[in-house]
Amino acid sequence: MNLKNIHIGSLIQSKVEELEIPTSRITKFLDCDEESVEKMYLEESIDASILLRWCKLLEFDFFRIYSGHLILYSPPAKVGRVVKHKEDTLMFRKNVYTQEVKNFIIEKIKTNQMTASEVISKYRIPKTTLFKWLKKE
Known part of the structure; x- marks a missing residue:
């Protein structure tokens, strides 16, 4: 896809x-x-x-397809940007990546279109997250 x-x-x-x-x-x-x-x-x-x-x-x-696009292709956050949170608010980032996004990234690595380091730098995916995906494959 x-x-x-x-x-x-x-x-x-x-x-x-x-x-x-x-x-x-x-x-x-x-x-x-x-x-x-x-x-x-x-x-x-x-x-x-x-x-x-x-x-x-x-x-x-079908909206998940657009969410996957945003995760992969949205512009990087501005450096020095400060996000303020209320003290009582918890933010969870688990499951940010849809299965379609995971499959897309894994396919790029498996077909040697990109290396793991290229994926990490281009899509800003944490190294540990990426290697967990690859380990499960």
Whole structure:
């Protein structure tokens, strides 16, 4: 899966084909005609409310794909940026990385497209986190 250039319509179409969902069920659920569904398959981006309906119909969180993109390709935080927290607030960063992101990174290393150090520096993934992923593979 290409997390850099997301074409959500083709991803939805792939999931529909994988699950073998009949077009009649899709049109009834989305309250639209077949032509509209076919147009959605060709769209690179889709309105969030429609995407949410697709998520429910296909029982798949397409928004995670965008979250994975943000994790991998968002600009680095500014140096010296201070984040203030309330004393009573706890912040948990566990499970920040989706399985799609983990698979993407592991695939880059396994196919020798990137080294572990390149992944760590480019995507700012902690060294211990990366090596835990690789160990589980």
